[in-house]
Amino acid sequence: MKSSISKMLSEVSEDRKLNKFPEPYKIEITPYKKMDFCENTYKFCKTENNLSNLFNICKIIVVGDVSVGKTCIINRFSQKLFDTNYKSTIGVDFEVEKFEILNLTYNMQIWDTAGQERFKCIAQSYYRGAHGILIVFDLTDMNTLNNCKTWLREAVDACTTTTPFIFLVGTKKDLIKKYAYKNLEQTVSKIAKSINAEYWAVSSKTGQNISDLFFRVAALTFDNTIEKEMTKPDICKEIGNDIISFKKNKKKEQQLTKCSGIKCHKF
């Protein structure tokens, strides 16, 4: 947690800067067909905007069976590390990754959940408000793929306040032979389409597609959040239990309204 906070305060490294909309892994296996940021997003990012820090965070949850490689994906991306020793996640773990998208800082909270059944209840309490769900399976174990629908149902049921982007992520690509992978991809494609998810095949051991996946997640959630907020009459933001609302039309003095529980006051 300490390192996550210091990361949020630190400078964005060069390899986390994004100015071009990243492509999906396979255009035919994604429901998200857009190939560029929205016009509103470009406009918002170009204007000198003191509201920009209101949209600078997204929450991503990573779910899937035991030992499919959830922690390894996150460690490979955040620390460029791969550990062959398996240490099961207890409950949930938390990481923050900092990006710069179209010159705005963007923080991604990544919630690594335990695959073990006994921790499900704890993990589910962290799903609320997620902007993205990574459902992870092991490309060498069909059972883990078959369980993805259950993971998705449970995650979506708990995400009552948001409509998250869904990614179906197959791991351990380094362990599967080319011809076997080709056959498998047809099955995965059907499942991905049936759950309306974007598919990625990755390897935490070699690093294949790991960064591309997280950049894609960052770009989609960033663009969607700004687009949604820009089309609202007023910009509202949930901070803890409070709703902070900014009136967009007031130029000089922004009217800030804070509503907490039943009481509502202006300041």
Ligand SMILES: Nc1nc2c(ncn2[C@@H]2O[C@H](COP(=O)(O)OP(=O)(O)OP(=O)(O)O)[C@@H](O)[C@H]2O)c(=O)[nH]1
């Ligand atoms: N060869 C190979 N092994 C991997 C890869 N990803 C993960 N592993 C191995 O798979 C095992 C489990 O990885 P974890 O990332 O700990 O799995 P997890 O899904 O977080 O497991 P839980 O926390 O118990 O739910 C470890 O021994 C890893 O070294 C990969 O891309 N390639």
